Amino acid sequence: MNLALYRRYRPASFSELIGQEHVTGPLSRSLETQTVHHAFLFSGPRGCGKTSSARILARSLNCAKGPTPNPCGECQSCVDLTPNGAGSVDVIEIDAATHGKVDNARELRESAAFVPVNSRFKIYIIDEAHELSTDAQNALLKLVEEPPAHLKFVFATTQPEKIPSTIKSRTHHYPFRLVSLDVLSAHLAEVSKKESIPYEPAALTLISTAAEGSVRDSLSLLSQLASGMPKEGLTVEFVSAQLGLTPSHLIEETFSSLSTGDGASLFKTVDAVISAGIEPRRFAIDLLGALRDAILFNTGVKSVDSNQLSTIDAAVLSNLTNKLPASVVTAMANAVATGVAELRGAVAPRLQLELLAAKLLMLAEPNPPAKSNAPAAAPAKTTTAPTQPKTDSPKTAAPTTDAPKTPTPAKPTKPAALDLATVRAHWRPRNQQNPQHSI
Numbered sequence: 001m002n003l004a005l006y007r008r009y010r011p012a013s014f015s016e017l018i019g020q021e022h023v024t025g026p027l028s029r030s031l032e033t034q035t036v037h038h039a040f041l042f043s044g045p046r047g048c049g050k051t052s053s054a055r056i057l058a059r060s061l062n063c064a065k066g067p068t069p070n071p072c073g074e075c076q077s078c079v080d081l082t083p084n085g086a087g088s089v090d091v092i093e094i095d096a097a098t099h100g101k102v103d104n105a106r107e108l109r110e111s112a113a114f115v116p117v118n119s120r121f122k123i124y125i126i127d128e129a130h131e132l133s134t135d136a137q138n139a140l141l142k143l144v145e146e147p148p149a150h151l152k153f154v155f156a157t158t159q160p161e162k163i164p165s166t167i168k169s170r171t172h173h174y175p176f177r178l179v180s181l182d183v184l185s186a187h188l189a190e191v192s193k194k195e196s197i198p199y200e201p202a203a204l205t206l207i208s209t210a211a212e213g214s215v216r217d218s219l220s221l222l223s224q225l226a227s228g229m230p231k232e233g234l235t236v237e238f239v240s241a242q243l244g245l246t247p248s249h250l251i252e253e254t255f256s257s258l259s260t261g262d263g264a265s266l267f268k269t270v271d272a273v274i275s276a277g278i279e280p281r282r283f284a285i286d287l288l289g290a291l292r293d294a295i296l297f298n299t300g301v302k303s304v305d306s307n308q309l310s311t312i313d314a315a316v317l318s319n320l321t322n323k324l325p326a327s328v329v330t331a332m333a334n335a336v337a338t339g340v341a342e343l344r345g346a347v348a349p350r351l352q353l354e355l356l357a358a359k360l361l362m363l364a365e366p367n368p369p370a371k372s373n374a375p376a377a378a379p380a381k382t383t384t385a386p387t388q389p390k391t392d393s394p395k396t397a398a399p400t401t402d403a404p405k406t407p408t409p410a411k412p413t414k415p416a417a418l419d420l421a422t423v424r425a426h427w428r429p430r431n432q433q434n435p436q437h438s439i
Contacts, residue, residue, distance in 0.1 A: 178213025
């Protein structure tokens with residue numbers, strides 16, 4: 001049976017663990033100085049090396065020449081605890097998702113009292129520790145706080161916030177992190193060379209980005225793609241198609257349409273995306289990544305491949321940034337980011353994508369001058385008042401009192417409400433009216 005790559009290349013020592021130097025460094029120094037704690041908490045995202053580090057720590061503690069950060073690999077304990085070894089009876093791995101009840105914790109507490117069979121320490125590795133029930137955590141609390149001299153605990157979890165403070169305060173907590181894109185791509189290149197897998201560097205960048213910083217996920221994807229790759233090896237086109245990513249030429253066509261403001265071409269590209277079976281949200285995510293590259297390119301970062309999965313031609317990025325200002329490209333990126341959120345679970349994803357395309361076209365167009373159907377008003381004639389000659393005597397000046405005063409128009413008052421009593425009070429019969437106004 002062909003062994004999976006993530007199992008074949010599982011690290012056997014702290015020096016082989018990639019991207020976690022902030023954890024491996026302190027652990028190695030504690031092993032060198034013989035100041036190893038009795039309980040550890042390893043937390044972090046999936047596939048970043050928590051369980052592997054727990055096994056390496058057990059191997060380092062029980063090595064015949066140890067405790068040492070560099071196990072010899074020759075003693076019985078080291079052979080049993082190799083990444084694909086048979087295992088040791090003194091290193092017990094427990095999956096808390098299926099063994100997290102209080103009865104399991106009581107069994108562990110009873111068996112922990114026995115000394116190890118043929119090793120220096122008895123080590124319990126509890127994976128997915130946040131799945132332990134409250135009663136199980138309480139049952140283990142006293143044992144974790146004051147264990148026998150031969151006992152060590154390693155808790156591994158992806159959700160450290162669910163670990164109670166009573167357990168967390170009795171352990172040394174080491175948070176693991178996702179591996180950076182550059183480090184992960186270099187690791188995949190090294191594995192590909194050992195496995196004689198032909199590849200394009202940009203294709204490995206695509207795999208690393210799809211793995212989202214997980215070493216195990218990246219090796220699983222590499223194993224899957226290598227098993228069915230064409231004779232040319234891992235090309236960008238093959239990897240993009242297998243991962244469901246948007247082909248680069250569709251992104252380039254979108255950029256070209258936005259640069260020229262060609263709406264017909266842009267909606268034709270949207271139709272090509274739907275016809276190719278590409279998920280609209282996937283296209284929006286890839287377009288957002290390409291816009292991010294364009295922003296970086298506009299700021300002077302010419303080599304975008306080292307920062308992002310982008311396979312867009314530099315000439316296309318240059319054309320977009322030359323024809324559109326940076327503020328417009330940034331506004332487009334914000335619009336696409338909003339569109340990605342709106343496309344999640346959308347009832348009509350194609351319609352949402354077309355509306356997003358229309359928004360991008362509006363942003364790409366320059367602000368047109370305001371037009372009005374009313375005829376243009378004639379320019380107002382400006383007349384300048386004749387200036388009076390200046391005289392040295394102030395008496396020749398016209399008195400200000402002779403200037404006519406313009407009466408200020410009175411503000412219209414709101415008529416009072418009429419009622420029957422008011423009308424009768426002001427009513428006069430016709431024969432009592434002023435005879436001058438009579439006919």
